Amino acid sequence: MILPLGPMHPAFKEPLRLKLKTRGEKVLSAEIDYGYVHRGIERVMTGKTWQKAIYLSERVCGICSYIHTQTFAETFELISGERAPLRAQFLRVLTNELDRIQSHLLANSTYFKALEHETLFMYMLYLREPVMDAIELLTGNRVNMGWNVVGGVRMDVDDTHLQKVRDIINNLESEYDKYVEMFEQGPLVGLRSKDVGVMSKEDAIKGRAVGPIGRASGLKHDLREDHHTYRDHLDFNVIWRKEGDNFARTMNRFDEIPESISLIKQVIDNLPEGEVRKKIDIGAGYGEWRNEAPRGEVTYMIETNGNLINNISIRTPSIMNIDSCAKYMLQDAATVADAVATYASVDPCVACAERVVILDEKEGKKEFQGIHNIKYLK
Amino acid sequence: MSSVIWYLYEFARKSWAEKFADAKSGHDIVERPARFRDFPEVFKEYCIGCGACTAACPAPGAIKLVRDSDTSETEGLTYPVITAGACIRCGFCAEVCPTDPKAIECGENHLIREEFTILPVEKMFVIDDYLCIRCKKCMNACRVEGAITEEDNKIVIDQSKCIACGDCLKNCPVKGALKGIYISNVEEQKRIINLAVQKLEKAIEDNQDEIKVLPADKVLKMELPADELIEESLQILNNEEMVIDLIEKVTDRLKLRVITWDEEKCTKCRLCLEDCPSGAIIYDEEKGVKRDPDKCLRCSTCYQTCPFGVAGYYIAKFLLKRSPEEDVILITLKASNLPI
Numbered sequence: 262m263i264l265p266l267g268p269m270h271p272a273f274k275e276p277l278r279l280k281l282k283t284r285g286e287k288v289l290s291a292e293i294d295y296g297y298v299h300r301g302i303e304r305v306m307t308g309k310t311w312q313k314a315i316y317l318s319e320r321v322c323g324i325c326s327y328i329h330t331q332t333f334a335e336t337f338e339l340i341s342g343e344r345a346p347l348r349a350q351f352l353r354v355l356t357n358e359l360d361r362i363q364s365h366l367l368a369n370s371t372y373f374k375a376l377e378h379e380t381l382f383m384y385m386l387y388l389r390e391p392v393m394d395a396i397e398l399l400t401g402n403r404v405n406m407g408w409n410v411v412g413g414v415r416m417d418v419d420d421t422h423l424q425k426v427r428d429i430i431n432n433l434e435s436e437y438d439k440y441v442e443m444f445e446q447g448p449l450v451g452l453r454s455k456d457v458g459v460m461s462k463e464d465a466i467k468g469r470a471v472g473p474i475g476r477a478s479g480l481k482h483d484l485r486e487d488h489h490t491y492r493d494h495l496d497f498n499v500i501w502r503k504e505g506d507n508f509a510r511t512m513n514r515f516d517e518i519p520e521s522i523s524l525i526k527q528v529i530d531n532l533p534e535g536e537v538r539k540k541i542d543i544g545a546g547y548g549e550w551r552n553e554a555p556r557g558e559v560t561y562m563i564e565t566n567g568n569l570i571n572n573i574s575i576r577t578p579s580i581m582n583i584d585s586c587a588k589y590m591l592q593d594a595a596t597v598a599d600a601v602a603t604y605a606s607v608d609p610c611v612a613c614a615e616r617v618v619i620l621d622e623k624e625g626k627k628e629f630q631g632i633h634n635i636k637y638l639k
Numbered sequence: 640m641s642s643v644i645w646y647l648y649e650f651a652r653k654s655w656a657e658k659f660a661d662a663k664s665g666h667d668i669v670e671r672p673a674r675f676r677d678f679p680e681v682f683k684e685y686c687i688g689c690g691a692c693t694a695a696c697p698a699p700g701a702i703k704l705v706r707d708s709d710t711s712e713t714e715g716l717t718y719p720v721i722t723a724g725a726c727i728r729c730g731f732c733a734e735v736c737p738t739d740p741k742a743i744e745c746g747e748n749h750l751i752r753e754e755f756t757i758l759p760v761e762k763m764f765v766i767d768d769y770l771c772i773r774c775k776k777c778m779n780a781c782r783v784e785g786a787i788t789e790e791d792n793k794i795v796i797d798q799s800k801c802i803a804c805g806d807c808l809k810n811c812p813v814k815g816a817l818k819g820i821y822i823s824n825v826e827e828q829k830r831i832i833n834l835a836v837q838k839l840e841k842a843i844e845d846n847q848d849e850i851k852v853l854p855a856d857k858v859l860k861m862e863l864p865a866d867e868l869i870e871e872s873l874q875i876l877n878n879e880e881m882v883i884d885l886i887e888k889v890t891d892r893l894k895l896r897v898i899t900w901d902e903e904k905c906t907k908c909r910l911c912l913e914d915c916p917s918g919a920i921i922y923d924e925e926k927g928v929k930r931d932p933d934k935c936l937r938c939s940t941c942y943q944t945c946p947f948g949v950a951g952y953y954i955a956k957f958l959l960k961r962s963p964e965e966d967v968i969l970i971t972l973k974a975s976n977l978p979i
Binding site for chain 1 (some may be wrong): 655672673695696697721727728730731746761823825
């Protein structure tokens with residue numbers, strides 16, 4: 262039988278319909294329907310100046326909103342041929358890594374919620390809260406920060422801010438291990454996720470899985486390696502695993518948090534002096550820039566006439582990850598509960614996936630059904 | 640039963656009674672961080688009603704200008720109203736507000752330095768130095784300090800300060816000295832201008848017979864209905880205000896030169912052939928001297944060369960006349976006063 266989950270469902274954070282083809286309790290395959298929260302945000306952004314559009318770009322995604330503004334600003338810096346001052350680049354890394362930590366902790370907490378382990382779910386949120394406070398301390402807001410501008414960041418930080426962030430990070434580091442151990446060594450929690458929702462490396466390549474989902478399946482691919490600030494000034498390791506199951510995905514996110522903590526410490530120790538913002542003259546042109554969001558690769562393609570945005574296209578990681586989840590991970594799940602947990606382990610962000618209008622060229626009609634119908638990714 | 644007794648026992652305690660008597664909610668634990676950016680705050684008494692905030696806002700429906708009704712003593716105030724449901728708290732309205740003190744304030748972190756503010760509108764105002772008479776009426780009408788200045792006996796607009804309210808254009812006494820240019824949809828604007836010029840040329844060419852018999856001291860007047868042109872332009876760019884503005888500007892400044900060709904007078908001397916710079920005039924033994932209108936530059940060299948008056952040279956001017964019933968483009972055409 263076909264078991265529909267959603268679009269409104271207590272296990273999902275955002276509206277999306279999951280059609281599970283089941284025989285008894287066993288899940289045979291799955292299909293995903295998008296289109297419940299489509300907002301046409303790229304259409305709203307065209308014809309606006311970058312000052313207006315940057316505020317809209319951080320509203321593409323509700324959780325990893327920060328990286329969208331950074332990628333937007335860096336695309337414009339690419340078009341103009343200049344880079345932000347070094348201090349601004351370091352501050353971007355600082356906020357980006359704080360944002361990554363909170364996003365990973367939230368993703369894992371929802372996974373534990375899907376596993377019905379509510380204690381661990383609450384513990385993860387308890388760990389996340391001080392990180393949100395650190396973001397709020399630096400930028401003034403918790404989610405939509407409005408911190409990036411083309412040519413740098415909006416505000417400078419001083420020593421008291423950095424000291425508070427360091428305290429929060431140290432505190433997180435000392436408390437963090439014991440909660441990871443509960444999941445990693447716990448006999449029941451871990452067993453629920455080992456060998457569930459396995460995606461092989463070949464399938465991950467076929468489904469274009471990115472971010473921690475791809476890395477958990479053995480794709481050693483992290484765009485931070487190519488980013489100029491990380492490459493030239495900071496050291497970090499790419500975390501990856503081979504198993505490709507729910508456990509690997511969750512542990513991959515857990516293991517990335519210490520790397521982010523070490524990056525934050527490097528930034529605080531080596532923060533260079535100087536300006537945080539400089540005036541950049543943007544010429545007409547086209548630019549394309551990629552960055553590593555907490556969920557994977559975010560790409561911005563912008564065409565501008567020097568003042569207004571002529572055309573903009575955003576590619577977010579969730580659309581690939583959710584799609585590869587439906588195609589490869591949800592095959593042969595033992596129970597429906599496992600299927601829900603597998604879906605949660607992908608860390609789906611429906612809001613960022615849904616910027617698309619699906620047009621059927623042949624019949625000239627609009628519809629929102631199935632990713633395979635997409636003609637224009639826009 | 641025992642639980643009821645426990646409850647009674649609990650209620651009978653003095654400390655419970657004391658707590659119950661002065662029960663109050665605890666202090667507010669929510670602490671506002673130093674850099675917190677709240678919804679914008681409006682001080683309506685400072686507002687000059689320029690509308691820069693509404694033009695700058697990226698969120699649809701978040702901000703609009705309203706005006707209080709007048710009372711017997713005072714005139715009603717104009718001020719922006721912010722809808723909290725649509726506002727995204729970007730603070731852009733506060734950033735572009737030109738008043739001092741600011742009519743809109745939005746958190747400490749939005750006091751952006753002056754050098755970073757950039758024109759947030761679709762229209763740009765420029766001064767044509769050739770036509771400007773330096774009356775300084777635009778400067779006096781400008782509401783923003785330092786947006787229009789005088790430098791080296793020239794009037795200059797500082798684009799980083801201009802809020803594009805359009806007051807300077809209203810006060811300018813010379814037509815064309817101050818121009819409001821749309822900086823968006825440049826390609827579409829070009830296409831509309833081309834379309835307008837083609838239409839006007841065609842309208843004149845249809846009346847060739849009348850032009851040929853026009854005496855040198857008379858003016859020919861024609862009317863061309865503009866509705867068709869406006870409708871075609873709206874298909875290129877669906878913005879009526881912009882299209883009308885463009886056509887008005889085109890008709891205002893355009894001067895079309897018209898060349899007529901009277902073959903009956905031609906004696907095939909072929910003097911014009913050598914002088915034509917674009918090769919638009921061709922000689923054929925059977926057909927005689929021919930002019931190709933597509934290649935012709937309307938430079939009037941043939942008109943000045945021909946001793947028999949084969950080529951005629953006229954100048955056409957246009958004006959868009961708007962009325963509620965029908966929009967009409969008035970065309971006036973007269974013979975050029977160039978010496979033969």
